[in-house]
Amino acid sequence: MKNIVEVQGLTKTYGGVNAVDDVSFTMESGKIYGLLGRNGAGKTTIMHMLTAQMFPTSGKLRVFGEAPYENNRVLSQVCFIKESQKYPDHFRVVDVLELCPVIFPNWDQHFADQLVNDFRLPLKRRIKKLSRGMLSSVGVIIGLASHAPLTIFDEPYLGLDAVARELFYNRLIEDYAEYPRTIVLSTHLIDEVSRILEHVIVIDNGRLILNEDADTIRGQAYSAIGQVEKVESFISGQETIDRKPFGGLLSATVHGSLDPERRKQAELLGLELTPVSLQQLIVHLTKQKSDRKAVDFR
Numbered sequence: 140m141k142n143i144v145e146v147q148g149l150t151k152t153y154g155g156v157n158a159v160d161d162v163s164f165t166m167e168s169g170k171i172y173g174l175l176g177r178n179g180a181g182k183t184t185i186m187h188m189l190t191a192q193m194f195p196t197s198g199k200l201r202v203f204g205e206a207p208y209e210n211n212r213v214l215s216q217v218c219f220i221k222e223s224q225k226y227p228d229h230f231r232v233v234d235v236l237e238l239c240p241v242i243f244p245n246w247d248q249h250f251a252d253q254l255v256n257d258f259r260l261p262l263k264r265r266i267k268k269l270s271r272g273m274l275s276s277v278g279v280i281i282g283l284a285s286h287a288p289l290t291i292f293d294e295p296y297l298g299l300d301a302v303a304r305e306l307f308y309n310r311l312i313e314d315y316a317e318y319p320r321t322i323v324l325s326t327h328l329i330d331e332v333s334r335i336l337e338h339v340i341v342i343d344n345g346r347l348i349l350n351e352d353a354d355t356i357r358g359q360a361y362s363a364i365g366q367v368e369k370v371e372s373f374i375s376g377q378e379t380i381d382r383k384p385f386g387g388l389l390s391a392t393v394h395g396s397l398d399p400e401r402r403k404q405a406e407l408l409g410l411e412l413t414p415v416s417l418q419q420l421i422v423h424l425t426k427q428k429s430d431r432k433a434v435d436f437r
């Protein structure tokens with residue numbers, strides 16, 4: 140697959156703060172990425188550099204094979220949706236949507252109309268009179284209907300309620316199946332988006348700490364549930380991520396892959412095996428790598 144984003148040694152320093160510190164990764168065409176990390180990790184700064192809204196302090200950055208700055212060939216293929224998007228005060232929803240075909244060459248008007256209906260967005264209402272959730276849905280509709288080859292969502296759905304978020308995820312998956320493109324979701328709601336993500340990039344304190352296919356990550360842990368002493372014997376000598384007693388039973392999450400022999404052992408002990416959540420595993424891996432880094436620095 141073709142790399143549409145190539146980042147090498149990307150660094151951004153604000154005064155004395157290394158917001159992004161020597162980060163390297165690539166993004167392929169036709170894949171859904173999660174750009175994840177704690178508050179202040181550096182995700183927005185990376186997205187601003189990818190979309191040419193900010194220059195890096197150092198490092199190499201190529202989008203569609205070129206430097207993105209003042210480059211319309213690149214920027215016409217990019218759609219960046221952020222929660223804090225500002226619109227002119229007098230604009231109504233319809234005024235914003237009418238501009239989109241001019242900005243995005245692949246704009247899908249039919250899909251946009253459907254989404255306006257799905258999200259029950261009042262077309263004639265002024266943007267500044269919209270509720271927070273309605274404003275979020277304007278961004279979501281633009282991002283989806285843009286069909287931009289690189290579409291980046293920076294937490295634009297924070298204001299959406301659970302029903303509207305579910306609608307967003309479902310429309311995204313259906314539309315992506317028909318029009319594959321590269322989609323980047325930056326979010327804290329890892330469990331909600333985990334079924335959608337194909338690749339995960341985790342940033343911590345400005346540094347890249349995980350860059351892995353979601354399926355590879357998912358295969359790195361599992362939970363075993365059953366009688367306390369049987370689970371204890373099953374996990375003895377294994378690295379456990381988490382353990383939770385409930386109703387006389389124990390649920391333990393093991394870091395490691397599940398081979399046929401372990402499966403058989405679990406079956407003999409009468410244990411139930413379940414896949415671990417991406418969020419649980421990412422939190423663990425993040426903690427592990429941060430701890431290791433802290434040790435390295437000593």
Ligand SMILES: Nc1ncnc2c1ncn2[C@@H]1O[C@H](COP(=O)(O)OP(=O)(O)OP(=O)(O)O)[C@@H](O)[C@H]1O
Nearest residue numbers: 153156157158176177178179180181182183184185
């Ligand atoms: N204009 C700025 N001037 C100085 N420091 C900044 C500026 N913008 C961001 N930072 C700092 O850079 C670091 C990374 O910020 P960034 O907004 O990229 O994080 P983030 O991962 O997007 O966080 P969040 O999930 O909370 O939005 C933070 O320490 C932040 O305080």
